[in-house]
Amino acid sequence: MAEYEKLVISEAEGCWLTTTTGQRLFDGVASLWCNVHGHRHPSIDEAIRNQLGRVAHITTLGMSADITEALAERIVEITPGDLSHVFFSSDGSSSVEAALKMALQYWHQRQNPRPKKTRYLAMSLAYHGDTTGAVSLGGIKYFHQLFAPIVFTPIRGPLPCSYRLPDGVSVDEACDHYAAEVETLLKQHHETLAAIVMEPLVQGAAGMITHPSGFLSRVRQLCDHYEVLLICDEVATGFGRTGRMFACDHESVTPDIMTIGKGLTGGYLPMAATVARPHLFEAFLAATAESKQFFHGHTFGGNPLAAAAAMASIDLFSENNLLESVEQKGRVLRSSLAGIANHANVGDIRGRAMMVGIELVKDRETKMPFDSAELVGKRVCQRATELGVWVRPLGDVVILMPPLIATDEELQRAGAVVCQAIGEVLEGESTGGKYVSGLP
Ligand SMILES: *Cc1c(COP(=O)(O)O)cnc(C)c1O
Numbered sequence: 001m002a003e004y005e006k007l008v009i010s011e012a013e014g015c016w017l018t019t020t021t022g023q024r025l026f027d028g029v030a031s032l033w034c035n036v037h038g039h040r041h042p043s044i045d046e047a048i049r050n051q052l053g054r055v056a057h058i059t060t061l062g063m064s065a066d067i068t069e070a071l072a073e074r075i076v077e078i079t080p081g082d083l084s085h086v087f088f089s090s091d092g093s094s095s096v097e098a099a100l101k102m103a104l105q106y107w108h109q110r111q112n113p114r115p116k117k118t119r120y121l122a123m124s125l126a127y128h129g130d131t132t133g134a135v136s137l138g139g140i141k142y143f144h145q146l147f148a149p150i151v152f153t154p155i156r157g158p159l160p161c162s163y164r165l166p167d168g169v170s171v172d173e174a175c176d177h178y179a180a181e182v183e184t185l186l187k188q189h190h191e192t193l194a195a196i197v198m199e200p201l202v203q204g205a206a207g208m209i210t211h212p213s214g215f216l217s218r219v220r221q222l223c224d225h226y227e228v229l230l231i232c233d234e235v236a237t238g239f240g241r242t243g244r245m246f247a248c249d250h251e252s253v254t255p256d257i258m259t260i261g262k263g264l265t266g267g268y269l270p271m272a273a274t275v276a277r278p279h280l281f282e283a284f285l286a287a288t289a290e291s292k293q294f295f296h297g298h299t300f301g302g303n304p305l306a307a308a309a310a311m312a313s314i315d316l317f318s319e320n321n322l323l324e325s326v327e328q329k330g331r332v333l334r335s336s337l338a339g340i341a342n343h344a345n346v347g348d349i350r351g352r353a354m355m356v357g358i359e360l361v362k363d364r365e366t367k368m369p370f371d372s373a374e375l376v377g378k379r380v381c382q383r384a385t386e387l388g389v390w391v392r393p394l395g396d397v398v399i400l401m402p403p404l405i406a407t408d409e410e411l412q413r414a415g416a417v418v419c420q421a422i423g424e425v426l427e428g429e430s431t432g433g434k435y436v437s438g439l440p
Pocket of ligand 1 (some may be wrong): 090091092093094096127128129130199204205233234235236237261262
């Protein structure tokens, strides 16, 4: 906070934000990875106004709103395979908490109970939210280490990274290598493992760590083989970001539980959901006296205004054939970065479709990172913001995740600004030279 420079937005439209001082900024991270169809989209605005004329909030505990019921059905339609039961909460972290509790309770009270299954496996550098259960899964030192005394300890999987490969492992071998690491852990721990929790395809907050393709389906097979549930956290990857509705769709994987949030309401209102398959639901289905219900509920879970926004947002996907254009837009965004692809300090440009990370390194050859005290990522993003594109780094990874409806021209412009910012901030930097000039 001691360095915070006030940036206050008074209004927005499409992909553009207007600050209280009148600056127009391109929303390069979709208001924290959630905006899908742009700001003030007429049909989402109207859906919320219509719902406001009916009811703004009722509880989903012991009752539900018609719009929330309709949304649950819609979510079942668009999520993979037989994911068929929807539990609403208000944010992605809560959807993960619900998934963790559901998995444990499932093993406890299903037909052939396995009450020893109380642990979770999470990937290295995992990020699943900021509440305590989600922090337990977390593997990012900077965010999570301090809280070790108050959290549970997961079994730590590999970092299935396609950029920094383990010694002696080639790109082609990476998927097998990481899957074998997961299998080793499963062999050792499957008796006590309730679930593997992972982001499919791309670990967003880890710095857009992109998994080798095929890794997700290998993990699915391993979970089946060792009788461990698979929880896929699609809070960041869901709703078109990766070019399909869900990242799991790329590998035809149906997790046992899927968490969704961020883009669910088009990025308009706080809402998330934990979606489960029938075998999960059935383990909780019993008369009240058996006490098998899921004792978990959020005051605003299933909120009707948020549900109305979500319905309108999901409708827009089909009305505009949006998914068909996302891969193409992702290519435009990538090509807009071609100018820096060979820059001495650009180690990697990665991600899927409209989920892009640019990793800045001190030495492109050795992939050696910058000293974190140099705040290279932060300085690049500050410069880009001065130039009219609001982006936010994760360490030295510059994140570009614009709204999915950004036009080719907007994407090209945003990419060009990010290239310029990188060029200026790292001018004369290349391999180890010290950065001297301050920001203008
Ligand atoms: C953002 C995020 C969360 C947490 O969602 P909140 O709505 O911020 O609580 C969980 N998992 C992933 C993968 C995320 O990107």
